[in-house]
Amino acid sequence: MRTSKSVESLKPSGIRKFFELIIGREDVISLGVGEPDFPVPWRIREEMIYSLEKGITSYTSNYGLYELRESIANYYEKFGVKCTAENVIVTTGVSEAVDIALRAILNPGEGVLIPEPCYVSYLPLTVLAGGVALSYPTTPDFIPTCEEMLKIAKKAESEGVKIKAVMINYPNNPTGVSYNRSILEEIADFAVEKDAVVISDEIYSELSYSFKHRSIASLEGMLERSVILNGFSKAYSMTGLRVGYAIAPEDIFNAMLKIHQYCMLCAPVISQIGAIEALRNGEKDLEEMRAEYIRRRNFFVKRIKNVFDVKKPDGAFYAFPSISKTGLDSEEFAKRLLFEKKVAVVPGSAFGDCGEGYIRCAYAVGMDKLKEAVERIVEFVESL
Numbered sequence: 001m002r003t004s005k006s007v008e009s010l011k012p013s014g015i016r017k018f019f020e021l022i023i024g025r026e027d028v029i030s031l032g033v034g035e036p037d038f039p040v041p042w043r044i045r046e047e048m049i050y051s052l053e054k055g056i057t058s059y060t061s062n063y064g065l066y067e068l069r070e071s072i073a074n075y076y077e078k079f080g081v082k083c084t085a086e087n088v089i090v091t092t093g094v095s096e097a098v099d100i101a102l103r104a105i106l107n108p109g110e111g112v113l114i115p116e117p118c119y120v121s122y123l124p125l126t127v128l129a130g131g132v133a134l135s136y137p138t139t140p141d142f143i144p145t146c147e148e149m150l151k152i153a154k155k156a157e158s159e160g161v162k163i164k165a166v167m168i169n170y171p172n173n174p175t176g177v178s179y180n181r182s183i184l185e186e187i188a189d190f191a192v193e194k195d196a197v198v199i200s201d202e203i204y205s206e207l208s209y210s211f212k213h214r215s216i217a218s219l220e221g222m223l224e225r226s227v228i229l230n231g232f233s234k235a236y237s238m239t240g241l242r243v244g245y246a247i248a249p250e251d252i253f254n255a256m257l258k259i260h261q262y263c264m265l266c267a268p269v270i271s272q273i274g275a276i277e278a279l280r281n282g283e284k285d286l287e288e289m290r291a292e293y294i295r296r297r298n299f300f301v302k303r304i305k306n307v308f309d310v311k312k313p314d315g316a317f318y319a320f321p322s323i324s325k326t327g328l329d330s331e332e333f334a335k336r337l338l339f340e341k342k343v344a345v346v347p348g349s350a351f352g353d354c355g356e357g358y359i360r361c362a363y364a365v366g367m368d369k370l371k372e373a374v375e376r377i378v379e380f381v382e383s384l
């Protein structure tokens with residue numbers, strides 16, 4: 001075989017596979033892709049256009065623009081974290097940050113705890129980094145518990161696997177659930193007990209509706225053992241601009257920087273300039289988008305509850321209703337909904353075995369389309 005065994009062992013992304021089916025289909029309403037439907041706020045675009053006109057198209061420092069790193073360090077105080085620009089590395093989206101954090105931390109055969117259902121990249125990137133992905137189930141409300149973490153850790157340790165990192169993501173993709181202080185404390189206690197690093201993907205922190213987002217790194221003693229990942233794709237609708245960041249303690253920061261400088265060099269300069277403007281003046285735009293997501297969430301949950309059990313999402317722009325009463329598995333449900341009613345959702349199984357029996361619906365479409373999509377889902381379920 002000419003290709004690597006670890007790559008061959010990976011399944012293709014369940015989301016992408018599904019979306020190949022609807023590319024170019026104008027007649028389909030998509031609640032599928034996790035991408036905001038708002039344009040990048042005008043003031044951010046204007047700043048980027050202006051810098052392009054000035055011919056700013058060079059590489060930046062590997063670390064990222066200092067002004068951006070400083071703004072991020074100040075901004076994170078809002079989530080309870082006190083750090084300096086020296087802890088901040090600017091990356092090409094959170095996607096890169098997940099990859100280099102795992103590669104910086106893991107030796108071959110070391111374990112990463114991953115609560116399921118979870119974002120699609122954690123497991124494959126752990127494997128590619130030479131680690132062992134230790135998936136464990138969350139509660140029926142999608143909360144990770146110490147009990148399950150200890151259970152999977154015990155089994156892994158008995159097989160000689162050291163627990164090196166604990167991955168979390170809140171508000172969560174695909175469930176929309178977020179973690180309050182007591183849940184974070186439980187995860188933190190576990191990490192301390194195992195002397196593990198917490199990798200905390202907080203990309204939806206600004207889209208937190210039920211309670212104020214707090215970073216796990218804000219808990220006592222946790223800054224030293226946490227790598228915070230965040231970025232501009234979701235909150236500022238900047239998905240294609242590819243800018244994210246990590247906040248990490250010095251040793252992990254240096255290791256991540258080494259990988260980043262060889263594989264990426266730097267995030268796009270224009271996008272970094274846009275990100276500076278987002279943090280400087282983007283609050284009002286953000287508030288407007290947040291208010292619209294809340295309106296859509298409330299509508300969607302109220303209507304879909306007539307046919308499915310669903311937990312009201314605390315944040316992000318996803319709802320994760322249970323389809324178990326239909327008797328269909330999630331892939332079959334999603335395929336039939338697409339072919340019979342022209343609505344795209346993502347089968348829960350794309351987010352790990354624990355996602356089976358659910359579908360992910362992204363309410364990142366305008367209200368008119370959302371209303372039409374829900375009606376079609378209800379019709380479909382009633383026709384079964």
Ligand code: PLP
Pocket residue numbers: 034092093094095096119169173201203231232233239243244
């Ligand atoms: N992490 C989570 C939880 C996500 O949902 C996504 C995108 O959907 C990413 C990371 C990747 O984000 P980025 O566009 O910053 O690479």
